[in-house]
Amino acid sequence: xxxxxxxxxxxxxxxxxxxxxxxxxxxxxxxxxxxxxxxxxxxxxxxxxxxxxxxxxxxxxxxxxxxxxxxxxxxxxxxxxxxxxxxxxxxxxxxxxxxxxxxxxxxxxxxxxxxxxxxxxxxxxxxxxxxxxxxxxxxxxxxxxxxxxxxxxxxxxxxxxxxxxxxxxxxxxxxxxxxxxxxxxxxxxxxxxxxxxxxxxxxxxxxxxxxxxxxxxxxxxxxxxxxxxxxxxxxxxxxxxxxxxxxxxxxxxxxxxxxxxxxxxxxxxxxxxxxxxxxxxxxxxxxxxxxxxxxxxxxxxxxxxxxxxxxxxxxxxxxxxxxxxxxxxxxxxxxxxxxxxxxxxxxxxxxxxxxxxxxxxxxxxxxxxxxxxxxxxxxxxxxxxxxxxxxxxxxx
Amino acid sequence: xxxxxxxxxxxxxxxxxxxxxxxxxxxxxxxxxxxxxxxxxxxxxxxxxxxxxxxxxxxxxxxxxxxxxxxxxxxxxxxxxxxxxxxxxxxxxxxxxxxxxxxxxxxxxxxxxxxxxxxxxxxxxxxxxxxxxxxxxxxxxxxxxxxxxxxxxxxxxxxxxxxxxxxxxxxxxxxxxxxxxxxxxxxxxxxxxxxxxxxxxxxxxxxxxxxxxxxxxxxxxxxxxxxxxxxxxxxxxxxxxxxxxxxxxxxxxxxxxxxxxxxxxxxxxxxxxxxxxxxxxxxxxxxxxxxxxxxxxxxxxxxxxxxxxxxxxxxxxxxxxxxx
Numbered sequence: 001x002x003x004x005x006x007x008x009x010x011x012x013x014x015x016x017x018x019x020x021x022x023x024x025x026x027x028x029x030x031x032x033x034x035x036x037x038x039x040x041x042x043x044x045x046x047x048x049x050x051x052x053x054x055x056x057x058x059x060x061x062x063x064x065x066x067x068x069x070x071x072x073x074x075x076x077x078x079x080x081x082x083x084x085x086x087x088x089x090x091x092x093x094x095x096x097x098x099x100x101x102x103x104x105x106x107x108x109x110x111x112x113x114x115x116x117x118x119x120x121x122x123x124x125x126x127x128x129x130x131x132x133x134x135x136x137x138x139x140x141x142x143x144x145x146x147x148x149x150x151x152x153x154x155x156x157x158x159x160x161x162x163x164x165x166x167x168x169x170x171x172x173x174x175x176x177x178x179x180x181x182x183x184x185x186x187x188x189x190x191x192x193x194x195x196x197x198x199x200x201x202x203x204x205x206x207x208x209x210x211x212x213x214x215x216x217x218x219x220x221x222x223x224x225x226x227x228x229x230x231x232x233x234x235x236x237x238x239x240x241x242x243x244x245x246x247x248x249x250x251x252x253x254x255x256x257x258x259x260x261x262x263x264x265x266x267x268x269x270x271x272x273x274x275x276x277x278x279x280x281x282x283x284x285x286x287x288x289x290x291x292x293x294x295x296x297x298x299x300x301x302x303x304x305x306x307x308x309x310x311x312x313x314x315x316x317x318x319x320x321x322x323x324x325x326x327x328x329x330x331x332x333x334x335x336x337x338x339x340x341x342x343x344x345x346x347x348x349x350x351x352x353x354x355x356x357x358x359x360x361x362x363x364x365x366x367x368x369x370x371x372x373x374x375x376x377x378x379x380x381x382x383x384x385x386x387x388x389x390x391x392x393x394x395x396x
Numbered sequence: 397x398x399x400x401x402x403x404x405x406x407x408x409x410x411x412x413x414x415x416x417x418x419x420x421x422x423x424x425x426x427x428x429x430x431x432x433x434x435x436x437x438x439x440x441x442x443x444x445x446x447x448x449x450x451x452x453x454x455x456x457x458x459x460x461x462x463x464x465x466x467x468x469x470x471x472x473x474x475x476x477x478x479x480x481x482x483x484x485x486x487x488x489x490x491x492x493x494x495x496x497x498x499x500x501x502x503x504x505x506x507x508x509x510x511x512x513x514x515x516x517x518x519x520x521x522x523x524x525x526x527x528x529x530x531x532x533x534x535x536x537x538x539x540x541x542x543x544x545x546x547x548x549x550x551x552x553x554x555x556x557x558x559x560x561x562x563x564x565x566x567x568x569x570x571x572x573x574x575x576x577x578x579x580x581x582x583x584x585x586x587x588x589x590x591x592x593x594x595x596x597x598x599x600x601x602x603x604x605x606x607x608x609x610x611x612x613x614x615x616x617x618x619x620x621x622x623x624x625x626x627x628x629x630x631x632x633x634x635x636x637x638x639x640x641x642x643x644x645x646x647x648x649x650x651x652x653x654x655x656x657x658x659x660x661x662x663x664x665x666x667x668x669x670x671x672x673x674x675x676x677x678x679x680x681x682x683x684x685x686x687x688x689x690x691x692x693x694x695x696x697x698x699x700x701x702x703x704x705x706x707x708x709x710x711x712x713x714x715x716x717x718x719x720x
Contacts (some may be wrong), residue, residue: 001405001643002398002465003650009397072397089615143505205555266718272503289710293718294662297655298637322629385621389601392616 005302012069012145013076019053020084020385022148033210034166035133040125043090047122057096057122060173062105064116071307075252082256089253091164095119095126097250099172101187106230106238106317113192115170127168128157129192129216131240137379140183140236144218146175146190152222153177155192155198158215159375165201165214168194173223178233187235191227198222208365244316251327252307255299258327258334261363262293265334268341268356292334299327318388325380335364400644401467406628412471415444420475421426422689429552432478433500433521446481451488451495462645464581466587468636473591473700476692480518481679482703483526486577488563489533490568491524491535499523502538504562505704507578516541517699519557527565528581532574534565549694579657581704583641586660588629589668589700590638596668596693597627599652604678614678621675630667637663655717658710665707668697 003011031038050056051065058068058074067073087388089096100119103111118124135142144157155175162171171192178186178204192199198221203211230238269279279285338360339346345355349362362388371377385391401409420428442448445454449465451457455456459479465485472481483503484494502522504514506529516525524535543559569577599714601624614620644651672694676683683690701707 001401001639003640004647005397025559026629075397238712243495263718266715286715287708287711289718290658290714291707293714294637294659294711295633296632297640297659297714298663301583301636301640302632304397304399304640308397311398319632324634326629326633327627378622381622384625385615389624389628391601391605391621391624392613394616394618395536 001247005076005212005227009070009072009076011373013175014182015081016055016077017084019055019113020080020086023049023053024084024086030087030090033198033212035331037099037174040091040167042087042121043092044125046087046090046318047096047120048270049091051121057100057116059118060100060116063311064104064112065120066116075304078252079256084252091117091125091167092122092212094128095124095170096170098128099170099191099334100296102172102238102241103229105241106189108229110226110227111229114394115191124170125164125168127164127171127214129162129165129171129173131161132158132336133160136214137376139239142174142176142187143242144173144175146177146178146188146223149222151225153225153228155190155221155223156310157218159218160213160215162201162216163212165194171216174235177235181233184236185217186191187232187239188232189228189229189235189238190223191309192203192221192223193382195228196223207368208362222314224332234284241315244318244320251323252303254331255303255327258331259293259300261334261338262289262296265289267339274343285337288337292330295326295330296334299323300329302326306339318383319378321383321388324374325334325377325384327378328367331367332364335360335367339364343386399640404448404462405467405658408460409467409471412444412468415440415475416471416475416477422475424551425476425689425692427479427552432555433509433518434716435500435600437665438500438525439497441477441481442495447484447486447488448495449485449498455489457488457530461642462583463639463642464585465582466590466642467585469584470591470594472637473494474698476553476592476696480522486507486581487524490533493585494524501526503528503581505578505581507617507705511599513561514530514562515546515556516559517545517554517556518542519559520555526568527562528574528575528578532570532571533569533577536565536566536586540564551692551699553692553696566707578704579654580645580689582661582710583638583645583657585656585690585700585703586634586641587662589664590637591633592668592672592693592697592700593631593634593664595626596671596690597624598630599689599693599695600627600675601623603682607680614684615650620678623678627671627674629664630671634660634664635686636669652717655714658705658717661705661710662707663696663703663715668693669701672697 031042057066058069059071062068103115132142146153146155171194171245173190173192175188175190176186177188198219200217201214204213204215205211206213272279301325310316342355342357342360345352345357348357351357386393445458451458453459480502482502487494487501491499494501500522501524502527504516506527519541522538525538527534534681540563544556546558548558548609549556601692604620606612607614638660641656644653644656675690679688680688682688
């Protein structure tokens with residue numbers, strides 16, 4: 001049980017901290033959420049700066065533009081970027097945290113060379129084409145078909161919750177290549193260029209009032225067979241690899257940001273007046289902040305535990321489900337506390353009376369999506385009970 | 397960073413597990429209820445190194461740290477091993493004979509001195525009572541204790557005596573040591589709570605796989621599975637935070653020891669209480685009977701919830717240090 005960072009980790013931390021201190025203040029503030037071209041410049045511009053400084057893809061292989069560093073250094077990266085309030089990963093999310101790691105794990109040499117460096121340089125934005133209107137928690141029920149025609153797949157279907165669909169260059173797309181096989185065994189994982197004819201992306205406003213989501217209608221889209229990742233009909237297994245990345249270390253930055261927010265909340269409570277005293281003098285509120293911070297500490301410890309495990313095995317295990325479940329539910333409770341601190345100021349989405357309503361409400365509302373996306377909390381509980389605890393499977 | 401158990405730690409853990417599984421098997425619990433402390437069993441625990449674990453080798457101890465101690469205490473709680481385990485361990489360097497088990501040391505935490513009543517655990521089986529106050533640590537000859545034995549203690553394995561006045565004591569350590577001992581006691585309590593959390597999860601899952609209703613094991617029902625999944629998550633969180641607190645205690649360069657211990661206390665304490673209750677629920681009617689194990693864990697969880705720093709104390713500690 002060794003929680004110490006090595007000298008090399010600490011050296012990396014020092015350099016990164018100095019670089020962030022110089023660069024973060026120089027990067028412009030995020031543009032309005034509806035201004036897609038400006039957001040692209042903002043998000044990918046930051047990614048490019050990271051790349052040029054050698055901080056993109058900390059744990060990705062060097063030959064594809066990554067830093068080739070250890071997972072522990074990646075953890076240091078998350079700690080420092082959260083601490084420095086560096087720009088959010090934004091529309092680089094699917095490529096960096098999801099598609100990229102899957103291509104590293106399962107892609108061909110050509111696919112790796114073609115996509116990984118461009119993702120790291122901020123030249124490629126990816127979106128996710130997994131869910132469908134009738135394939136949500138039951139993702140394997142997806143109906144989008146891909147029929148082989150010479151050296152192309154001809155794809156038809158309807159995808160939903162396609163984050164960044166409006167702006168993406170590539171889509172990680174799940175399709176049914178074998179309608180006769182059992183549902184988990186007829187799925188393939190394709191990289192779809194978003195400029196192909198037959199792709200119609202329509203924005204789908206979220207309860208936040210923005211349109212990061214989209215629906216995607218695919219009509220006779222011809223995707224070259226070289227865009228297949230892994231083997232045909234092996235897409236379900238590959239998807240589980242991808243989802244494990246999404247449920248694994250991908251939360252490191254978010255846990256640190258949660259811890260940061262709890263410190264902010266304590267500072268805010270010390271300034272706020274409630275019933276002729278500061279909010280901090282309210283024992284119940286103070287203890288609740290302490291309680292939530294304890295849980296955040298436990299999550300952070302669990303993250304380190306799982307990371308040490310991955311360092312041995314190379315791939316995130318099933319434990320990521322517990323982490324995902326615990327983190328997403330904790331984040332909701334933390335920002336619910338944030339809304340309590342705001343009181344009536346929380347009826348405004350814009351900052352009122354110098355209270356950070358915009359940040360707290362955006363985070364609170366966003367946290368509602370987290371227990372649904374990437375396998376809902378209920379799906380995670382099924383995974384934990386069936387695959388970790390060995391309880392009998394749901395009828396399916 | 398390698399936050400996993402080392403080979404030696406795994407060996408220590410499995411050694412203790414075999415010992416406890418054998419000597420404190422559930423079918424012997426009726427014996428334990430009759431005599432929760434018994435010198436021969438206490439000597440065995442001492443031989444296993446339970447009390448001398450953290451004492452330096454030069455002083456006849458095993459020379460291990462808190463990271464190992466939390467593993468050992470989690471194992472003891474998995475079998476609801478009775479006796480003043482915490483106090484005897486904490487007293488190893490302080491009271492002669494505690495490390496070897498020759499002196500059975502109990503204790504009383506009087507950090508909040510106005511709190512009443514004074515209920516002393518195992519008063520009839522111990523030789524020495526350590527009393528912790530903010531001023532220091534004080535030794536009391538247990539034979540001088542007078543009070544009323546509680547007829548029906550909540551935990552049948554934790555007998556209690558109600559004492560109104562403590563007898564004369566001898567001060568054996570100052571305020572700094574008292575603070576330190578309370579910190580250690582809080583962390584080891586959290587380790588015991590982790591053991592309760594782990595075992596109630598295992599018991600509930602095993603029971604649910606065997607118990608059939610509507611022609612199928614109740615473990616196949618989502619309502620039960622989701623309870624079990626939540627128990628598992630609480631267990632993983634509790635384990636990580638307790639181990640992290642152990643490692644931080646041994647090497648304060650990796651974090652704030654007081655906060656790490658307080659977080660362990662909050663998370664493991666809540667996990668123990670919730671998992672023990674859920675275990676009773678999953679056992680159903682059988683969970684409400686004396687003959688089944690869950691109630692012993694639930695009752696022990698209550699005892700531990702009132703040992704050393706409470707959950708509320710720990711939340712305050714974290715709140716105070718949150719900007720640190």
